[in-house]
Amino acid sequence: MGKRIDLELHSERAKEIARILIKKLKTDGIFNEKELPDDRVKKYIPENMDKSLAVLSLVTSLDYMRNAAKLWDSVIKTLKDKENSWVFSPCEVKKRGKERLKDALLKHKIAMRKDKDTDIWWHISETVADDYNGSFLSLFNSFNFEMDKAYDTLDDKKWHEKLPNLSGRKIFPHWIRIVKEKIKGMPFKHLEKLPIPVDVHVARATFATGCITGKYKAKSITATVRNLIIKLWDEALKEENILPIEMFRPLWLLSKHGCHYRKNGNCPKKDECPVKEFCVEGKVIVSASKIDVDTKL
DSSP: OOOOOEEEEOHHHHHHHHHHHHHHHHTTOBTTBOOOGGGGGTTTSOSSHHHHHHHHHHHHTTOSSSOHHHHHHHHHHHHHOTTTGGGGOHHHHHHHOHHHHHHHHHHTTSOSSHHHHHHHHHHHHHHHHHHSTTOHHHHHHTTTTBHHHHHHHHSSHHHHHHSTTTSSTTTHHHHHHHHHHHSTTOOOBOGGGSOOOOOHHHHHHHHHTTSEEEEEEESSOOHHHHHHHHHHHHHHTTTSSOOGGGGHHHHHHHHHHTGGGOBTTBOTTGGGOTTGGGOOEEEEEEETTEEEEEEEO
16 A cells, blocks of 8 residues: 555635736736746847747756756856857757767856756757757647647657656646747647646645645655646636646745745745735645645645
8 A cells, every 4th residue: 555645635725826826916926026037038039939949948958956047047148158059059059069068058057967967958959950850849840739749748758868858747847838938929739738837836835825735744846746736726727717837937936935934834924925814824844855744724
């Protein structure tokens, strides 16, 4: 028998919270904030759709377990650097080789893990250059822009090697969320079938608002927790005009500028919180290296 999971999902509560947060996001923002770290790149990405796709896609592959703001600032510096901006062209990457790629990615610190990050960037560029004529647009077109089909197909060992850090179930929805928000007119289909991207902030906000209650301890965001959060928001948004991937932004902002400050069951930002009436009692500790939750309604 597997480990008993003592957690309860409250989808009606989540539905109410979603309505409030989406409305607040469109007006004043969450704690007067609307922007995510990746938004800072918007005015610097090329106008050409395919070139923009290359920038957003390649960078998203490294946007994992690191300071996102610093990553996107490094991207902006590299885009402005005429000697190194070629790193955002899969065909140029393939042409110039891995060693020159490593040097270019290290210059403005896009790569923090010099070999691993370079390998990720290289394999993605190689795949897109060889199989899709250097075009991420062609990659999406091969799935007829049906994102549910791409999501299922790419979750395969072969694709994890060909598109590392983009093809998995953790990163893929995050990738598509970024592309959808940054590039207007992307003809994506069936986005409602993609799950919410689950990171530390989404998990923390979900627990802190009592959308999931009970007891749970782990050393990280486990597959168990991720799947429960996905299930919760899928159920909550089923009859709402809100995509699960659209809930990433308000929940991220709620956690970053609110729930993040919670300590010993108390949140100093509660009076300013748009969903303060849902702030749950009990222990909510969620970080990259620890989850310790003990709450009840």
